[in-house]
Amino acid sequence: MKLTNTECKNARYNPEGKGNKLSDGGGLHLQLHENGSKYWRLSYRFLGKQKLFSIGTYPLVSLAEARAKRDEVKKQIAAGKDPSTQKKLAKLELKTNHDNSFESIGREWHSQKLHTWKPEHAANILKRLEVYIFKTIGSRPIKDVTTPELLHALRLVEKAGNRDLAHRQLQHCSQIYRYAIATGRATHDLTINLKGALQPLKSKGLAYLPEAELPAFLRKLEKYDTDFGGNLLTKLAFKLMILTFVRSGEIRGAKWEEINWEKAQWKIPADRMKMKEAHIVPLATQSLEILNEVRKMALSD
Numbered sequence: 001m002k003l004t005n006t007e008c009k010n011a012r013y014n015p016e017g018k019g020n021k022l023s024d025g026g027g028l029h030l031q032l033h034e035n036g037s038k039y040w041r042l043s044y045r046f047l048g049k050q051k052l053f054s055i056g057t058y059p060l061v062s063l064a065e066a067r068a069k070r071d072e073v074k075k076q077i078a079a080g081k082d083p084s085t086q087k088k089l090a091k092l093e094l095k096t097n098h099d100n101s102f103e104s105i106g107r108e109w110h111s112q113k114l115h116t117w118k119p120e121h122a123a124n125i126l127k128r129l130e131v132y133i134f135k136t137i138g139s140r141p142i143k144d145v146t147t148p149e150l151l152h153a154l155r156l157v158e159k160a161g162n163r164d165l166a167h168r169q170l171q172h173c174s175q176i177y178r179y180a181i182a183t184g185r186a187t188h189d190l191t192i193n194l195k196g197a198l199q200p201l202k203s204k205g206l207a208y209l210p211e212a213e214l215p216a217f218l219r220k221l222e223k224y225d226t227d228f229g230g231n232l233l234t235k236l237a238f239k240l241m242i243l244t245f246v247r248s249g250e251i252r253g254a255k256w257e258e259i260n261w262e263k264a265q266w267k268i269p270a271d272r273m274k275m276k277e278a279h280i281v282p283l284a285t286q287s288l289e290i291l292n293e294v295r296k297m298a299l300s301d
Helices: 005-010 063-078 083-099 102-116 119-137 147-159 163-182 190-194 211-222 232-244 248-252 285-300
Strands: 021-025 028-032 038-046 049-058 265-268 279-282
Touching: 021 063, 028 063, 038 063, 038 083, 049 063, 049 083, 063 083, 102 119, 102 163, 119 147, 119 163, 147 163, 147 190, 163 190, 211 232, 232 248, 232 285
Parallel strands: none
Antiparallel strands: 021 028, 028 038, 038 049, 265 279
């Protein structure tokens, strides 16, 4: 005799063990437990073996839904498929899709690149991916993301008024795709399809000192601390930067142990270089003279 919604609702566990399995027919039954839970189960045979399939709990899964699932499972059995095996495969696919989601692979790519970036730069990259990319397509399996989906995510950045950031996000997405391809979780770089799709950036020329103005600049620099009230150490730093072609940050972070006076070399360690590789700077006589002057100033303090 088939169950009714009222019977399912009013059913209570019997401590004596009788009546705790309410049958609905076709192998479907409602199993009552001592803690008050009610589980839908389906008994079936596959390749001569008796098996049990779990459908869910009542009332989260209604009587009608349990019956529909029973019929679906029966069709799988008729097609020669073991429903328990199919359920495991579905869970495995779900987990695989989660592990291979755009966000999961993006975070993995980010962790692989951490040693090449400064902490602040690495944090900014991840934060922007979270806000602009992961929020939109992060949960999607990377192999299932479509070109329009990715373009939509990038155009949200453009609409926020940041074209430059949109282009940088496109570059990062391309690197994520290349990493996914290298690790066997994608077959092609979707960003290739978006060439020319974003609003173009306005070209901005970098500020520079025209050659004709260089002599006057050097003359003023030489008098920076005397005629213009500037700091002598600042003047020496500028002169050393001109002679060595290093960045201002490398000048500011320089340490005496990095200077090899005998070889006339300045070895800047990898952790202070943008490309994370140690850099050796040859020191001309003028450079050594500047460093000696700075050292005298340090000793006199």
